[in-house]
Amino acid sequence: MKNLKEELNIIINNTEIFDIHTHLFPSNFKTHYLSGIGEVLNYHYLIAELLTSTNTTPNAFYNLNNNDRAKLIWEELFIKQTPVSEACKGVLTILSSFEIDYSSKSFDQINNEYLELNLSDQDILNRSKISNLVMTNNPFDLEEWKLFEKKDWNSDVYLASLRLDDILLDPNKCIQTAKNKIQDNLNERDLIIKYLDTAYEQSNPVYAAISLNKDQLSTLIENKIFSYIFEWLKLKNLPLSLLLGVKRQINKEFLLAGDGIDRVDLSYLSKLCNKYPKNKFLCSCLSLNDQHELTVIGRKHSNIRIFGFWWFMNQPTLIEMIMNLRIELLGFNFIPQHSDARVTDQLIYKWSHFKVILNKILFSHYSELVLRGFKISEEKIITDVNKLLSKNALDFIS
Numbered sequence: 202m203k204n205l206k207e208e209l210n211i212i213i214n215n216t217e218i219f220d221i222h223t224h225l226f227p228s229n230f231k232t233h234y235l236s237g238i239g240e241v242l243n244y245h246y247l248i249a250e251l252l253t254s255t256n257t258t259p260n261a262f263y264n265l266n267n268n269d270r271a272k273l274i275w276e277e278l279f280i281k282q283t284p285v286s287e288a289c290k291g292v293l294t295i296l297s298s299f300e301i302d303y304s305s306k307s308f309d310q311i312n313n314e315y316l317e318l319n320l321s322d323q324d325i326l327n328r329s330k331i332s333n334l335v336m337t338n339n340p341f342d343l344e345e346w347k348l349f350e351k352k353d354w355n356s357d358v359y360l361a362s363l364r365l366d367d368i369l370l371d372p373n374k375c376i377q378t379a380k381n382k383i384q385d386n387l388n389e390r391d392l393i394i395k396y397l398d399t400a401y402e403q404s405n406p407v408y409a410a411i412s413l414n415k416d417q418l419s420t421l422i423e424n425k426i427f428s429y430i431f432e433w434l435k436l437k438n439l440p441l442s443l444l445l446g447v448k449r450q451i452n453k454e455f456l457l458a459g460d461g462i463d464r465v466d467l468s469y470l471s472k473l474c475n476k477y478p479k480n481k482f483l484c485s486c487l488s489l490n491d492q493h494e495l496t497v498i499g500r501k502h503s504n505i506r507i508f509g510f511w512w513f514m515n516q517p518t519l520i521e522m523i524m525n526l527r528i529e530l531l532g533f534n535f536i537p538q539h540s541d542a543r544v545t546d547q548l549i550y551k552w553s554h555f556k557v558i559l560n561k562i563l564f565s566h567y568s569e570l571v572l573r574g575f576k577i578s579e580e581k582i583i584t585d586v587n588k589l590l591s592k593n594a595l596d597f598i599s
C-alpha cells in the first residue's frame with residue numbers, strides 16, 4: 202500500500218455517496234429547484250450571519266429581491282468582512298472549485314462567470330460523487346407534492362422521504378387535507394393512515410421524518426395519531442428519522458433564518474426505542490450537549506442509527522470531536538454525514554469539507570491500529586469508507 206494519507210484521499214474521493222438528508226429537488230421541478238451562486242448566497246445560514254453582524258434589518262433585507270439579497274450578502278460578508286465562518290467558506294469552496302477568481306469582484310461579475318458554467322444538477326452530483334440523495338417531501342404541502350404527479354425526473358437518484366412535522370404542528374389541517382383527498386367517511390386516525398398509504402404509493406419513500414423540540418419529543422410517545430403512525434411504519438418497514446432539538450423561530454423577524462436550539466431530554470428517545478422495538482429510528486441531534494448521550498443510546502438500542510452533523514453541529518471543530526467519539530463508542534456503525542443541502546451547488550462544499558475531516562480522522566484511527574500490529578489493506582479501507590459514505594445508510598433503510 203502507498204502512503205496511508207494519500208491512499209485515504211484517493212479512496213474517499215472515489216467512493217460514491219448516499220446523501221441521506223437534503224432539501225433538494227430535481228431540476229425539472231422548476232418551482233422548487235434551487236441552483237446557482239445567487240441562491241447559495243441566499244442560504245439562511247448566511248442570512249442569519251448578515252442580520253447579526255451588520256446594520257441591515259430583517260425588514261429591509263426581506264424587502265429586497267433574491268438578486269439584491271445575494272448582492273448585499275456578498276458585499277457585507279465577503280468584501281467588507283473576512284469570510285471566515287463555515288457557511289462563508291462554503292461559498293468560497295464552490296467558487297474556487299470552478300476556478301472562479303472572486304477577489305475584488307462584484308456579485309454581478311461572479312454571478313455572470315458562474316452562469317457561464319451552465320451546470321446541470323447531474324454535473325454537480327457527478328462532481329460530488331453523489332449516487333443518490335434523499336429529498337424532504339411534505340405530503341401535506343400540496344404544491345410541493347405535485348412533484349409526484351410528474352414523471353420527468355429520475356426517482357432512482359432523487360429518493361423521497363415523508364416529512365411529517367405538520368401532523369404535530371397542525372393536525373386539523375392534515376386531517377382536512379386527508380379528508381379532501383380520500384373522500385371517505387373514515388375516522389380521523391384511519392383518514393391519516395389512508396392518506397399516508399396513498400402518499401407512500403405515490404412517492405415510494407425510504408423513510409419518514411420529523412423534527413422535534415423538547416416538548417414535542419417528550420410527548421410523542423403518548424401522541425394518539427403517532428401511535429398509529431408507528432404501527433403503520435412498522436408494517437411498511439419504514440424508519441422514522443428523528444431530528445431532535447430544534448426550537449423554531451427563536452427570532453421570528455429572521456423568518457427561516459430565525460430557528461435555534463432547544464434542550465431535549467434524550468431519555469424519551471430511549472423510551473421510544475424500547476416501546477417500539479420493531480420500528481427503526483434514524484436520529485440526529487442539533488445540540489452539542491446531546492451528542493454523548495445520543496452516542497451511548499446508539500450503543501444500547503439496535504433499532505436506532507445515528508446520522509449526520511445537523512445544521513449548528515456542522516462545524517469542523519465539532520465534527521472532528523464528535524466523530525471521534527462516535528467511532529470510539531460505535532466503531533464504523535453510524536452514518537457520519539448528510540448534506541442538508543437546499544441549493545444543489547451546496548453539495549460541492551458540504552461534502553468536500555466533510556471529506557477533509559474524514560480523511561484526518563480515519564488516518565489517526567488506522568495509524569493507531571498499525572501501532573498495534575493490525576494490517577490495514579487497501580481493500581479494508583475501501584470497505585470501511587464505503588460503509589461510512591453509503592452502505593450503512595442503504596442497509597438501514599432497506
Ligand code: FIX
Binds near residue numbers: 412444511512541
Ligand atoms: O428541519 C430540517 O430538516 C432542517 O434541516 C431545516 O429545516 C433547516 O432550515 C436547515 O436547512 C438546516 O440545515
Ligand code: ZN
Binds near residue numbers: 222223224541
Ligand atoms: Zn434538513
